[in-house]
Amino acid sequence: MSSDKRFKHLISIDELSKDDILYILKRAEEFEDIAKGKKVSKILDGKILANLFFEPSTRTRMSFETAMKRLGGDVINMTDTEISSVAKGETLADTVKVVSNYVDVIVLRHPLEGAAKFASENSSVPVINAGDGAGQHPTQTLLDLYTIQKESRLDGAKIALMGDLKYSRTVHSLIKALTLFKTKIFLVSPEILRLPEEFIEELEGDFESAELEDVIDQIDVLYVTRIQKERFPDEEEYRKVAGSYIITPQTLENAKDTLIIMHPLPRVNEIDTSVDATRFARYFEQSFYGVPIRMAILSELLL
């Protein structure tokens, strides 16, 4: 390993400077042809990644697996079904100590906030946080930023975040990162799922609550998240609210030509499938961009 790495582990987006982020996005761009299978790479030949998934997240696991294999590396999976039956009370510290003696990098998904940081303190190899409860999921944030940069623009963009702004980890991390880029952020959510006040107060940024119809003609990016039934006291209330946060071609009638719509996926019905064929949809591209972003991270940590 070279000694001038920008980071030794990837636990939280907060650890990255704006310069770090731009560096990763630039590297991701260079990996796109390999991610698409147009070019073959072997730069991670001989390297092994361990996916330690203490809760399921098939999409994220497959994306890391693709990134590693397309760079010539290999992957060993340890999924939650096995873990539950095997653990026999072993601590996360012991599991990480053992596995980090086998492989070159660990990707950890865990239901508890702080698990990734704790794992990195017990690991002899780099740890990448692939989501730890209400905590961080930094590669998701990076791929979101990459999508905005590629498909729209980052600096000075007008971005509407819509849906569950209270509990969504994805939204919280993205907002923090966006404040580095002088964006204007519109918050579009039901009363019960508004972004917490404390959250806004501790950030310097240009935030504004809004109804989607009032800003649709000026925004560059519409980022939609799922509204979960479990967040509502009763189902009647949920159905009423959720129904008015569904994107259809009609919702987009006054949108700018260059608007892009993003979603971390999986979606349920927040975005009607009839939107997929419009010029606005970018959520499948966004999902794909997870591969070059993870390639950029892996190559930074392993080379």
Place this chain on the structure above:
Amino acid sequence: MSSDKRFKHLISIDELSKDDILYILKRAEEFEDIAKGKKVSKILDGKILANLFFEPSTRTRMSFETAMKRLGGDVINMTDTEISSVAKGETLADTVKVVSNYVDVIVLRHPLEGAAKFASENSSVPVINAGDGAGQHPTQTLLDLYTIQKESRLDGAKIALMGDLKYSRTVHSLIKALTLFKTKIFLVSPEILRLPEEFIEELEGDFESAELEDVIDQIDVLYVTRIQKERFPDEEEYRKVAGSYIITPQTLENAKDTLIIMHPLPRVNEIDTSVDATRFARYFEQSFYGVPIRMAILSELLL
């Protein structure tokens, strides 16, 4: 990809002409030494296959995985245990759209008929049907044909199909394909599990219902399938019928020297293990032939 591919996806055996089938069987022959591990190949180096198995079929999954890896490619698995816990209501269309952005080919196993066709319409990469409910499982049919060609002969063969001819997807697909080769087909089944009349009527072929003992001295191929308890109204009836459809060395006393016995596996007790050591048994070879057949398909779709 070259533009002169014989097929873009492999959804149903019905889409293949006799010439296509013979071409695949010939290609499979060329892959046999690689399938056996006698020669190392890297022709699919850098390519990734995704096994999307919405129901378990370990045998089929392992066979595709072996084929891909022996050709230098790699594999990402998404199995039913994960799917059930992760899906969160995501549609098959969305799953396929996302995964086809990661990999070079998708192998789909799904409990619902028509799922493979639907997936191919939503995929940006080739889809191979590895069984969709009562629908098709074309690589099984191709390996069956390959076994007959290799171990006996296809053109003009006399073939007895025995067991569940009513519900068995394997049997239905094989029959359709066999009619391309001027075979004589004997149908050997309990009354309750006979081949549906409509099925015979729509095919041009030489079919005849028979008792096994009456044709055992003239057939070239005996294809045995499992009789499932669930098909019978009561267990007593099942036991009586199933018991008389078990192959033993005695059953084979009057068989031609060159008879071969096939079975799609897994077997329960339809073929007594004492038959394994006879010169007739070919079901383990048949299972192995799934590897070169899948190599032929993968190389056709990916090169």
Place this chain on the structure above:
Amino acid sequence: MSSDKRFKHLISIDELSKDDILYILKRAEEFEDIAKGKKVSKILDGKILANLFFEPSTRTRMSFETAMKRLGGDVINMTDTEISSVAKGETLADTVKVVSNYVDVIVLRHPLEGAAKFASENSSVPVINAGDGAGQHPTQTLLDLYTIQKESRLDGAKIALMGDLKYSRTVHSLIKALTLFKTKIFLVSPEILRLPEEFIEELEGDFESAELEDVIDQIDVLYVTRIQKERFPDEEEYRKVAGSYIITPQTLENAKDTLIIMHPLPRVNEIDTSVDATRFARYFEQSFYGVPIRMAILSELLL
């Protein structure tokens, strides 16, 4: 394959001579840099290993997978969750016959003693026993011996085995192997979990029951195993006994400077985590040594 292999399968440690064992340990040493990822090897390029795990043992599976992949080979997994849902009554013999036609070596984990031997009789490729019930787990024994040789010394060592000496498969296999090396063995266990008399009688060796505090100042190796609650008639009794078989820094006050502590892992609380930082702890190194040992076995069987 060369015809002068020392063994065709690896079913039991009892099949190996002292010379065989020393040969494997020497080979493992040669593989260490590759196991650590410091050197890249492709000696098993094109070879495929199948992990057939009829019960979970994630640690063992991952160790074999690492060993195979670090030597340039590839791996296909068939885990217990799939097996339970797919088996449909198929016999182990049939499963092994089919899978051995796909791959180059089978690693079998099975809950029933004798399963590995039986599998080897039905396999067309080498079978490695990765634990069969109360039976054998020879690669565990080999990595234990390798740890003692590397971190202490084998010939003439004084070794205390502590914990469950009655049921522990790990301990029984290790004891048998240690008698080849003129070791002095102290047996440290609760009355209810003593090493069976018959076991000692059939072995030639220097055995002695002891309390740990009486021998701690003279032993070279302290091998700790887990005491399982299920072995005790009531939980009160278990708690009393288990509590007095926990290693802490205090337990080790009079230990020789060169003492090493081993444990097959996972541990629950038999070794307090405060021991991890002492100069005695070697259980994580021991776990790592499973990789070069398995490399040595795989290269012996496959080259």
